[in-house]
Amino acid sequence: MSTYRFKLQALQYQCSKLLRWCLDLPNDEVDVTIADLTEHGVWFQGWMLPAEGASVRPFIRQSDSYHFFERAVNRDDVIQAVLGDSSSHHPERQCGFREQVIIEQGEWYFGAEVDGLPIDLIAAQVVGVFNVLHGKDGWLFLDNDTNRSVDQFTGKILLTEDVKSGWKHYFKNTALIAEQRKCPFALLIAPAKESVYSEKYPFVKADITAIDEVLGLLPPNYPLVYPVELLRRAAIRSFRITDTHWSPYGACVASCAVAEALGVGTKKLTQMFANDAYRLRKSGGDLGNKLFPRQAAEEAMLVGFSYRKFLCYDNGFENFGRILVLHHPGAIVQKVCLVFGSSSSYSMFDYLSRIFSEVIFIHTAGSIDESVIELIKPDYLIAQTNARFIVKAPETGYQLRNTMQEKLSQMPVDKRQAIYKASKSTSNASQLAYIKDLHEYLPTAAL
Incomplete structure (x- = not known):
């Protein structure tokens, strides 16, 4: 199954009403599969703090389509570390968000709507583990x-x-x-x-x-x-x-x-x-x-x-x-x-x-x-x-047996057993004399 990563680039912006923010997930170090992108959704997690009196809504933008995140997750760590305040009754305690989103395009943007004005903060690309x-x-x-x-x-x-x-x-x-x-x-x-x-x-x-x-x-x-x-x-x-x-x-x-x-x-x-x-x-x-x-x-x-x-x-x-x-x-x-x-x-x-x-x-x-x-x-x-x-x-x-031995030793037991069973089953179905001997190249000691 193909795996992908996100290439993230922070964008320049000017907005005094957006105090601090952070996108924890996704990042550029974790692989995602096609099922993550198109079926289950990719986890978006982070937090956002507005200046006093301003309103902010985090979003992901794919072309002209916006998906807004609700800031409803307690982030006591942010209040304490960033603002230096007690989090117990702080009005911005629920500044975090965490939600899965289906990715529909190879490029997307993370941003914030500040007092109704959308601002792109991160540009992202979906790339393969090997670049194309x-x-x-x-x-x-x-x-x-x-x-x-x-x-x-x-x-x-x-x-x-x-x-x-x-x-x-x-x-x-x-x-x-x-x-x-x-x-x-x-x-x-x-x-x-x-x-x-x-x-x-x-x-x-x-x-x-x-x-x-x-x-x-x-x-x-x-x-x-x-x-x-x-x-x-x-x-x-x-x-x-x-x-x-x-x-x-x-x-x-x-x-x-x-x-x-x-x-x-x-x-x-x-x-x-x-x-x-x-x-x-x-x-x-x-x-x-x-x-x-x-x-x-x-x-x-x-x-x-x-x-x-x-x-x-x-x-x-x-x-x-x-x-x-x-x-x-x-x-x-x-x-x-x-x-x-x-x-x-x-x-x-x-x-x-x-x-x-x-x-x-x-x-x-x-x-x-x-x-x-x-x-x-x-x-x-x-x-x-x-x-x-x-x-x-x-x-x-070249030593074929050594290659097999090394690969088998790195496989989970159930996969090793499945390979051996399927291989033996296939070999018995043929009348070619050397197939039985080829099957014996599978190092049974590794099973």
Whole structure:
């Protein structure tokens, strides 16, 4: 569920009839949910003292709509601390207010009506925990994310020598892993949205960026798929306007590109997806849903096929440590494909599951756990990460069990038990031999 905070700014005002005031709640340190904003209401709490002979009414203003608070809460602390008087019989003892209010707009004002004249005291904005960057024509981009996407694009963040060394090590080891197992391999880096649609982005790309440095470290003939130009030239828009990820059609383009790199014929891929239908539908996305009110845009969504029909195992984890297994007997390649992927992989499942009859997905953002490779013995191997993650090199010595153990240890007992129960139930429903072993990656000792 999306969470939000309020960005509060005190406004300048002149009014001798308003003696003192304070808005205790809401503040800029407490998260609120969409349910708080639109269903339950946000708590407003504070106090207000007029000069002698004046009348005041606190309010919240949303556009031209005013909601007035009744000063009816005893605030002995205010009378004693601010006025230095005894509160027992003070006429302004009930100077406080406390009430829940539904927030209907992304901007609102707190103020006071003083002798009938409204005065705005605080301007407030509803913002996501991660700020959203507004581009041109309603396009949204990541702003203050942990990977500092803006600084990467503008060249303020480049690779450290340690990270460069990590990438060299990764390139060398993944090529060796594929060679030793005689397994076609490709690394897919999902380009940043701003790299594909830079004309919509409010910043100018630097001459040298972190992703440029990664590309410059590639060994000869390394099987990297970085489909910036393919996505830019796609027949249907390849990224979603209000989401960080590529659109369903963009996922199709990427899936075909990585499949071709693995040796699957272009003609087969073209025939498989030639009759796919897309329908425009309003969608908020991971960026639009962070805004309040929620921002949505029309997106071309795939209709007539869903990989979920062929999902036969899901261990129930969120993000890192998640395992999914898809089995589609009608795929064009009757082989097993193992994907060590990230968030961009999920929208590829509708396409990968029709290319390879068995797709095993492990959420590692491109890091490789060789024990899983030994268990699955895949016919094809894909590593997938996102361009904004490349300021830290993925690993080839990744330990899936350790990730699961750490995440399970931080979960409440009931959630751990629910994951284990649901995962075991799903695994029993499949005949694929390795699923039972994948289920055993769940560290039962943590349950």
